[in-house]
Amino acid sequence: MSTAGRQPLEFDHVGLNVPDLETATEWYCETFGLTAAPPFAVPGTDLRGIMLLHEPSGFRIELIHRPGAKDGMRPLSAEDAALTLGYGHICLRVPDVRREFARLLDAGCTSRKDPTPAPRPGALVSFVADPWGNLIEVINRD
Template sequence: MRLLHTMLRVGDLDRSIAFYTDILGMKLLRRQDYPEGRFTLAFVGYQPESEGAVLELTHNWDTASYELGNGYGHIALGVPDAYAACEAIRAAGGKVVREAGPMKHGTTVIAFVDDPDGYKIELIQRD
């Protein structure tokens, strides 16, 4: 077995695709409309689905927004430099909600950004 994807429900699919591709540097891997079900699926990631896990962005045509609930945590992305990543994300119009710096109870450098729907994305600095 292997992890294939994580699904996020999004209110504005084009806005979300732009965030994940233009700001976080992922690629749009595929997109499919399902008119009978009134939804669209878009898959984004850093590599092909055959090589690693990706994100499935689900847009239900009749739903403009969602409540995130209290069970969701975050998506984590490895980055070579969390400080530079925050600057690049901010310069591209992204929202940094926790500046890069060491974890509260550790030394790992992390940061957090929000996607357009408010989903948290953790940036973890990797050497």
């Protein structure tokens, strides 16, 4: 495969569809220390959204809401999510997986996988679902 003409690229954001834009914005900002940009609407549609920024690291989560949206995948585990093609989860890196896992449960997440050794030696991994069923992986990478 040729790389000629390929532009430099970097990851920009992940988008999550949510049933209540205001409630999800408040939860994500409070839970992860994100800052909300001004909300937006797509002209000619009923789609609204908001970009949330984690200022220390620069990662962004875009929350999107459209009335009439139907429920999608609500996996019970990372392994279940892998049975559906497309979006599976977002992953956040932290120094202490057990502490973050407990904090996220206290913030309203549900457990999908308790902290366990990751395939990479020395790493731990866990999974939770946010209040709307979106899967979030928490991992440490020393």
